[in-house]
Amino acid sequence: MGHGINISDRLLACPQVVAREVAGETVLLDLAGGGYFGLDEVGSRIWQWLATPGGCTPGEMAERLMRDYGIGRDRAEHDVVALARSLVEHGLAQAAETMPPTP
Amino acid sequence: MLTIASGSLPDPPQPPFDRWLSPDGRTLAEFFRLPAAPPAQAPVYLVRFPGQADFRIALAAPSSSDAQSAPQSDEVIAFPAAAGAAVESLYHNAIVPMLGNHRGGLFLHGSAVASDHGALAFMGHSRGGKTTLAGAFARAGHPFLTEDVLAIERHDLAYRVLPQRPVLRLFADSAAELLGPAGAGPTGDDRKREFAPGQRLPHASGPARLRAIFLLGPGEARQVRHDLLHPAEALGAMMGHGFILDVNDRPRLRAHFERIAALAQGVECHALDYPRDYAHLPQVIAGVLGAVAP
Numbered sequence: 493m494g495h496g497i498n499i500s501d502r503l504l505a506c507p508q509v510v511a512r513e514v515a516g517e518t519v520l521l522d523l524a525g526g527g528y529f530g531l532d533e534v535g536s537r538i539w540q541w542l543a544t545p546g547g548c549t550p551g552e553m554a555e556r557l558m559r560d561y562g563i564g565r566d567r568a569e570h571d572v573v574a575l576a577r578s579l580v581e582h583g584l585a586q587a588a589e590t591m592p593p594t595p
Numbered sequence: 596m597l598t599i600a601s602g603s604l605p606d607p608p609q610p611p612f613d614r615w616l617s618p619d620g621r622t623l624a625e626f627f628r629l630p631a632a633p634p635a636q637a638p639v640y641l642v643r644f645p646g647q648a649d650f651r652i653a654l655a656a657p658s659s660s661d662a663q664s665a666p667q668s669d670e671v672i673a674f675p676a677a678a679g680a681a682v683e684s685l686y687h688n689a690i691v692p693m694l695g696n697h698r699g700g701l702f703l704h705g706s707a708v709a710s711d712h713g714a715l716a717f718m719g720h721s722r723g724g725k726t727t728l729a730g731a732f733a734r735a736g737h738p739f740l741t742e743d744v745l746a747i748e749r750h751d752l753a754y755r756v757l758p759q760r761p762v763l764r765l766f767a768d769s770a771a772e773l774l775g776p777a778g779a780g781p782t783g784d785d786r787k788r789e790f791a792p793g794q795r796l797p798h799a800s801g802p803a804r805l806r807a808i809f810l811l812g813p814g815e816a817r818q819v820r821h822d823l824l825h826p827a828e829a830l831g832a833m834m835g836h837g838f839i840l841d842v843n844d845r846p847r848l849r850a851h852f853e854r855i856a857a858l859a860q861g862v863e864c865h866a867l868d869y870p871r872d873y874a875h876l877p878q879v880i881a882g883v884l885g886a887v888a889p
Contacts, residue, residue, distance in 0.1 A: 510849050512856045517827035521834070521852045523845045528834050528852075530827050 497550060497577050499569060502588040504547035509584050511539055520584055529582065531575075534561070538575055547588050550576055597686050598672045604649050607641055613842045618720050618813075624689065626840070640840060642690065648682050649674040650690050652840070654697070669694050684789075687760055688743045692838040695746070697847060701854050704836040705745040705808075707756045708732040709799040712887045713806030714756040716745050717867070718836045723811045724871055727769040730796055731876040734773055738799035739763065739792070744838075747805060747858065754805040754862055761798040763790045772873045805862050807887045808833070812868025819869040819882045829864035830856050863887070 497503075505511075508524040518536035520529045531539055534557065541548040541556070553576075554568035561568075579585035611625035627641040629651070637654040644650075653670040671690055673682045692702030705718035706729035715732070717725045729739040741759035748755060763773075764787040770778030774795060780788050792798035809821065810832045824832070833855050842848060865886060869879050 508845070510852060512830070512852065514827040514830055514856055514860055515825060517825065519827050519830045519856065521849070523848055526842050526848075528831050530831055 497573050497580065499551040499554075499573070500549050502547050502549050503542055503576055503580070503585050504588050505539065505543040505585055506583060511543065522582070522584060525583060527582070529584065534571065535575055538572060539579075542576075542579070542585050596668070596670065597683075597690075598670075599682060600672050600674050603674050603676070604641060604651060611643075613839075617722075623721070626842075638841070642693075642840075644676075644685055644689075646676055647680045648676055648685055650686070652690070652694070681787075684764065689838065692744045692746070693840040696838050696851055697840045697844075699850065701747040701858065702838050703745040703747065703833060703855075704743065704838065706742045707740040707745055707803075707805075708737045709740055709803045710737045710806070710884060710887070712884070712889070714740060714803035715806060715883060715887065716747075716756060716808045717811060718745070718808060718833065719811030720835075724814070725811065726763060726765060727773070727873075728811075728876070728879065730763050730765065730769065730773045732880060733763075733792070733796040733798070735877075735880055737880075738797040740799045740803060748802075750802070750804075754858065755802045756805050757802050758798070758800055761792045761800070763792070763796060764788065765790060769873075807863045807865060808858075809865050809867040809883060812866060814868065814871040816868035817870065819867075819875060819878045821865045821867045821882055821886050824864040824866050826856075826859040826864070828866075830859040832866075833859060833864075 508522060510521045510523060512519050513536065516533055518531040518539055520531065538553055541553050550569065550572045553572045554565065557563060557568040557572065558565060576585065607627040607629060609627065611627050613626040614622055615624040617623055622645055625643045629639040629641050631637065631639045637656045640652045642650045642652065651672045655668050671686065673686060675682050695702045703718060705716050706725040707714050707716040708729055717728050719725050726742045729742050733739045740756050742763050744759050746757040746759060748757060765773065766787055767780055767784065770780065770788060770790065834852065837851060837855065839848065839851065867883065869875050
């Protein structure tokens with residue numbers, strides 16, 4: 493599996509990121525760093541799952557993509573992990589275990 | 596309101612929290628927070644344009660504030676760094692749009708012209724050709740609305756561009772191209788010079804409905820090229836052309852993002868690139884007008 497990302501890691505959208513759906517795609521604004529990033533349709537869905545309470549694991553997201561798009565497991569897991577790794581590297585998502593506890 | 600003071604401000608104790616950089620990495624502006632004199636609660640900023648001027652900005656007190664020493668309206672004091680500094684230009688083309696966005700407006704870095712199809716806006720980085728393009732359109736019979744600050748407002752379920760200062764600030768080569776001998780200036784002077792509108796380069800004095808936005812490329816295209824942008828692409832591109840006073844003011848940054856997102860969805864946006872060669876300007880104009888013709 494990808495560097496730093498395991499299929500069973502629970503990942504969450506970082507709270508300082510604002511997401512805006514624009515004509516079927518999603519643009520993310522990192523309020524902390526000021527950067528903005530675009531996600532296509534599949535990326536937008538992955539982001540929605542990461543932004544739900546409790547987040548999601550790459551495994552769970554891959555299962556959903558397999559079901560919704562009829563793609564194979566290898567491809568689904570590859571695509572999810574690749575995007576998840578990119579989001580984590582850019583500080584837009586992180587592992588649930590690294591999030592500070594809510595008061 | 597702008598006050599021009601003499602003297603200089605001491606260097607702030609803290610490093611800048613933000614910088615504007617040119618495409619080639621030069622620092623265009625630095626942003627500092629200054630301590631507000633108590634009991635004022637509104638922030639005070641210093642915006643420094645190296646070698647040109649410092650602007651001390653004391654924001655108006657929040658309406659719910661009990662502070663009586665904070666100004667009731669935004670106060671801007673300029674400290675020119677040198678004689679002949681373009682303080683008025685910096686104020687109108689940077690400080691005013693920053694404050695406008697801070698107060699919930701929609702100000703972007705760009706030029707605009709009034710065509711038969713509505714206002715056409717051109718966004719790009721410094722020295723990217725926005726002003727020359729506006730001047731070329733004006734020369735071709737499409738008056739310029741603004742050359743550096745796009746002031747956009749919602750009006751009747753659409754957007755419109757508001758005219759700004761009737762001035763074109765041109766470098767010597769563009770001035771010579773657009774105005775001929777009338778554009779000639781002192782030899783060796785590589786600064787921008789201000790030109791008032793006239794019969795040759797008319798200015799539009801009233802607002803115009805915004806028909807389309809063109810985001811200028813770096814000039815690497817070998818021929819004129821324009822492509823319709825997906826709104827998400829346009830949003831990302833336009834975020835780089837906003838005037839943001841405080842990038843750490845998250846609610847305001849988010850609100851600005853939302854306004855730009857709405858604009859990207861509400862107005863047709865194109866990527867435009869062309870060789871930065873004056874001979875291509877007629878083709879650029881024809882291409883742009885063709886892209887927006889019904």
